[in-house]
Amino acid sequence: VDEGYDVYTEGRDGGLFCRNTDGTEFHNVVWPGMCAFPDFSNPQTREWWGRHVEGLLDDGMAGIWCDMNEPALFLPLSSTIPDDVVHPGGGRARVHAELHNTYGSLMARATREAIRRARPNHRPLVITRAGYAGLQRHALQWTGDNSSWWEHLWMGIPQLQNMGLSGVAWAGGDVGGFFGDSNGELLARWTEFGAFQPLCRNHCAKGFVSQEPWAFGEPWESVCRKLLKLRQRLLPYIYSTFEECHRTGAPVLRPLLYDHPDDVTTYTLDDQFLLGRSLLVAPVTRPGIEYRYVYLPEGTWFHFWTGERVEGPAxxxxxxxxxxxxxxxxxxxxxxxxxxxxxxxxxxxxxLTWVVFPADGGNESWLYEDEGDGYEYLDGVQARRRVECNGSGDTVLVTLGARSGIYEPARTRVRLEVRGLEWAPSVVEAAGAPVEWEAADGSVIVELPDTAGEQRIQLFR
Known part of the structure; x- marks a missing residue:
């Protein structure tokens, strides 16, 4: 609330703010001082808000972060707008009790719509703290201001599983914790979890110990670097999983019960999860330990780092x-x-490397690709490839299916990395002819030209 601040005076003169029951503007204290609160239920307010968002984009902003939008107040501390505060609504007045849950989502919607208008050829990036059912149409969300406690590291696992089941797939918690002083071990273990979150972001409050990945020195820095590099390598898998979510609603980070609904053991697992269909992750959530119990549902599973094979359920x-x-x-x-x-x-x-751990039987996975930005994918500028792996005793057959779609990735090579084999191949064939291969760190590696057509690679004992 500042007579010299044109954003405020425009909103005031347009009647775009929430009001007390006596018709005066509702004010309360937040970070800038005394504030007025936009009535996002009013289409005129959303349009006015959007004009100012477009101005920020013109100044070089890449995206918009909507914070404190429960909305949160400082008087009294950690409170919100009283139930009887009025949202004029552009002619359809309602009290805050009717609109509280939607306030953050309406703010995110107004922000996303503004970015779409200003940058019609780019996908909007909007982050929000508050939201309601359907929020995923407008913004990604983080889990709020957590603390640098081991308990909050653990708490993030069921939080994100529940958010995924609620439709909010692009979500994550502040890696390392927001309030309080983190430490090297806590940050390293949290980064091990964060690398597999849909939203991976280290974030902390002012006034506490810095917690950049290098802040605590070794060995913690190397752990953070290793996991963040793995995160970068996994992005085509994560992106394909997001496309599946966009198309089907399947969560990106999901509880085991989602893929194993008949396994009652999965119903109460709150400290491990699936990232997509292929990866099961069980973070360490207590200090000073390097062993933890893990439940593996039905099927054959392989330890990512060692290639150790386990038959589930176990x-x-x-x-x-x-x-x-x-x-x-x-x-x-x-x-x-x-x-x-x-x-x-x-x-x-x-x-592009395909990492596969073969066993008897077969399974399939998918790769989805597009430009990574813009909307040409809606016109078919996208590509899909199905990959099948079939094992049968002394042979392994990996079939890279023909690429469908008109998007053409800018790469020339494809690499197959077969891990967890209990035998060494005598020959490896591609399209029925022997090809060169190498063994490295227990893996069999084959590299071939990347083509749009089907490629069949077979390993023989």
Whole structure:
């Protein structure tokens, strides 16, 4: 509330703010001082808000972060707008009690609509703290101001599973904790969890110990670097999982019960999760330990780091030293990975690597690709590829299906990395002819030209 602030005076003169029951503007204290609160139930307010968002974009902003939008007040501390405050609504007045749950979503909607108008050829980036059912149409969400406690590291796991089941797939918690002083071990273990969250973001409040990945020195810095690099490598898998979510509603980060509804053991698991269909992640959530119990549902699973094979259903004691969280891969489901890079676009994502742990039987996985921004995918500028892996005793057959769609990825090579084999191949064939291969760190690696057509790679004992 500042007579010299044109954003405020425009809103005041237009009657765009919430009001007390006596008709005066409702004011309360937040970070800038005394504030008025936009009535986002009013279409005119959303249009006015959007004009100012467009101004920020003109100044170079890449996205908008909607914070404190429960809305939160300072008087009294941690309170919200009273139930009887009036939202004029552009002619359809309602009290806040009717609109409280939708306030944050309406703010996110107004912000997203403004970005779409200003940048019609780009996908909007809106982050919000508050929201309601359907929020995922407008913004991604983080879990709010957590604290640098081991209990809050654990709490983030059921939080994100519940958010995924509620339709809010693009979500994450503040890695390392927001309030309080973090420490090296807590940050490293939280980063091990954060690398597999749909939204991976380290964030903390002013006035506390800095918690950048390098803040606590070794060995914590190397652990954070290793997991963040793995996160970057997994982006084609994560992106494909997001596309599945966009198309079907399937959560990106999901409880085990989602894929195993007949397994009653999965109903109460609150400290492990699936990232997509292929990866099972069980973070360490207590200090000073490097073993934890993990439940693996029906099927064959492989330890991501060692290639150890486990037949589910099984309760196991998993070794999870710093830098190697308990991550298991479903057998015969190939996981697409980029080359190691520090940030998206640092270099060409060439070759694309398919990592697969074969076992008897078969399974399939998918890769989805498009430009990564814009809306040409709606006109068919996209590509899909199905990958099948079939194991039968002394042979493994991996079929890279023909690529469908008109999008053409800018890469020239594809790499198959077969892990967890209990035997060494005598020959490897592609399209029925022997090809060169190499063995490295227990893996069999084959690299081929990337083509749009089907490619069949077979390993023989």
């Amino acid at each position: 309760h196991i004691l998993a070794h999870a030293p710093l830098g190697e969280p308990a991550v298991y891969v479903r057998a015969n489901q190939a996981v697409p990975m980029w080359p190691e890079m520090n940030y998206v676009g640092e270099k060409a994502a060439d070759p």
